[in-house]
Amino acid sequence: MKSSRLLSILLLLQTGGRMTAAQLAEELEVSVRTVYRDIESLHAAGVPLYGDAGHAGGYRLLAGYRTRLTGLSAGEAEALFLSGIPGPAAELGLGPALAAAQLKLRAALPAELRAQADRMRTRFHLDAPGWYARDDDVPYLPQVADAVWHSRMLDIRYRRWKEPTDVDRCLEPYGLVLKAGRWYVVAAARTGADADGDASAADAAPRTYRIDQILELAVRDEEFEPPAAFDLAGYWQHHQQDFHARLHQGEAVVRLSPRAAERLAGTAVSVTQEPEPDGWIRAVLPVESLDHAHREFLALGTDVEVLAPPELRARLAETVRALAARYGSTASGG
Structure with missing residues (x-):
């Protein structure tokens, strides 16, 4: 444990330059007294380590010294x-x-x-994207990454899911995130409009943009100063939590066949189950929206019966009647 800590001190000083005992203690999560003892051990081992007193003092390595x-x-x-x-x-x-x-x-x-x-x-080989996820075309990724690194403004034409779908944005790109094989840029919109097109008197708060949805891009010569308090990892964690909180905003009461219940048991969906005498299971499932639930329950076919909400049951019944009419007319015509 101590040898690992001594190496950590060397690497911290090698990469960070001059550091005080208090700073080293905070980085290593030990006491200042422990740092003093470790510094003495490094001195005894012949490491060219020097300490300067005073307000601007601290420990530093002899110029040119590199640890292997x-x-x-x-x-x-x-x-x-x-x-x-x-x-x-x-x-x-x-x-x-x-x-x-x-x-x-x-x-x-x-x-x-x-x-x-x-x-x-x-x-070991890491392949992050899922089996059925197509490879995103991200031709503007190098330009976005360069703009993030050099704090350059971006003018983009961006395609979003709601109307108007194609919008123009002037962005301050704060950071890049790779999630499940898909690239995102976290950025704040400028020029008096936020990422939803709503007027604002000041620059908008950071939002998340899919880089594969950028249709056109131009890098400005203008630079910006990222907010000192912005933390990319912290922002993304909050963004993920907010996304999952908004993902399932309703519930559906259904009856599931044993086969359907087994299929759902292998997913991340939390199912509140109540067995019934015929072997089926009455369950309460979280749903994102009526449209999404309509598609998902249709995929289960005759292995599910939706009991509530009434509007979802009615939509499924209408779809089933339309399918029966279509395939019934085909059969009679043959």
Whole structure:
């Protein structure tokens, strides 16, 4: 544990420059007294580590000193190679850079860790998108990523789900997110209109835009200053929670055959079940909307009977009558 902490101190100073004992203690989640003892251990080991007193003081490494990666554990080395995702890196134009970085990392590892990392790479492959998800065409991803990195404004024509579908936006792009194989940019709209086209007196709050829905794009020379308090990971977590809270806004009371109940048991849908004498199950299912529930229950065919809400039952009955009429006329015509 201590050896890992000593290596962490070296890497923090190597990457972050001068740091105080209090800053190191906060990063490592230990006491300042523990940091002092660790600094003494590093001194005793001959590490060129210096401390400066005063308000602007702190610990620093001798200029040019670099630690090697020999302090990596086997699990850490394996995790580093497993974290390289070639697909998204290539989409961002970083495929060659990722390959070069992995080559340098591999060369820096001791022989035994190199063998374990190679074995990890040959036995595990990450393919994030689902089986039935089509590959999104994201021709503007490199430009969006560059604008995010250099804090440049974007003018886009964007296609959304509601009318008017095609809208123009001037965006401050704060960050990129890759979710289930799909790229999103988190950005704030400018020029007095938010992402829904509603007038606003000031810049809009950040919203999420699918990059594959950008129809046209131009990068401005104008730069912007991202809000100091904006946290991309925190925003995305809140966005996900809000999305799931809005996803299922109603309920449907249904009867399910044993086969349908078994199918639903293998999904993430929470089912409140009540067995009935004929072997069917009365259940209460969350539904996103009447349209969505109509499509989903039709897919179950005769293995489901919707009891409520009445409007959903009526829509399904109307659809079934239309299907019976269509296929009945086909059969009689043959």
